[in-house]
Amino acid sequence: MKTGVYPGTFDPITLGHMDIIRRGAKLVDRLVIGVTTNPSKSPMFSVDERVAMVRREIEGIGGDVAVVTFDSLLMDFAEREGATVILRGLRAVADFEYEYQMAGMNQQLNDRIETVFLMADVSLQPIASRLVKEIALFGGNIAKFVTPAVAADVAARVQATGRKGA
Numbered sequence: 817m818k819t820g821v822y823p824g825t826f827d828p829i830t831l832g833h834m835d836i837i838r839r840g841a842k843l844v845d846r847l848v849i850g851v852t853t854n855p856s857k858s859p860m861f862s863v864d865e866r867v868a869m870v871r872r873e874i875e876g877i878g879g880d881v882a883v884v885t886f887d888s889l890l891m892d893f894a895e896r897e898g899a900t901v902i903l904r905g906l907r908a909v910a911d912f913e914y915e916y917q918m919a920g921m922n923q924q925l926n927d928r929i930e931t932v933f934l935m936a937d938v939s940l941q942p943i944a945s946r947l948v949k950e951i952a953l954f955g956g957n958i959a960k961f962v963t964p965a966v967a968a969d970v971a972a973r974v975q976a977t978g979r980k981g982a
């Protein structure tokens with residue numbers, strides 16, 4: 817059985833992430849989505865909230881897909897899950913440098929695990945959680961970038977914490 821992990825911050829999960837999950841789930845027998853605690857990014861949603869959102873969003877996509885948190889080295893997480901593949905999404909030029917370096921260093925840490933890059937549908941490629949949050953904080957419409965349920969979660973959080981430029 818081939819297991820893959822798809823690590824990320826998912827703050828919040830976007831249609832871009834969902835597309836990568838759907839594509840990734842077809843490539844492995846079991847896909848484990850790893851939600852990082854990543855406190856350095858000062859996320860809008862706590863790790864438990866992000867896990868709950870991802871679980872809700874992937875309901876009904878079929879296949880063997882699990883959602884867990886991790887705060888260890890990615891390679892240790894992958895090894896613990898029995899994964900032989902790490903899935904990452906690749907967006908245009910901006911992601912390349914960072915992903916290239918990370919994949920290269922991870923390869924040296926553990927060469928039994930391969931990093932595989934997937935491209936989202938062209939229409940979803942520009943979507944980034946960071947920009948979704950920024951647009952929402954300034955009162956913009958994020959309906960094209962996330963599901964209605966995630967848009968409602970973001971709107972509630974923005975309302976609770978205060979909008980910018982208002």
Ligand code: ADP
Pocket residue numbers: 823824825826827830831832833836903904905906907911934935936940941942943944945
């Ligand atoms: P991280 O903090 O690890 O970058 P993210 O939640 O931002 O976590 O992203 C997780 C993964 O999903 C990364 O590999 C990122 O490149 C990929 N990703 C995010 N948005 C998109 C998108 N719109 N198209 C393709 N890949 C994406």
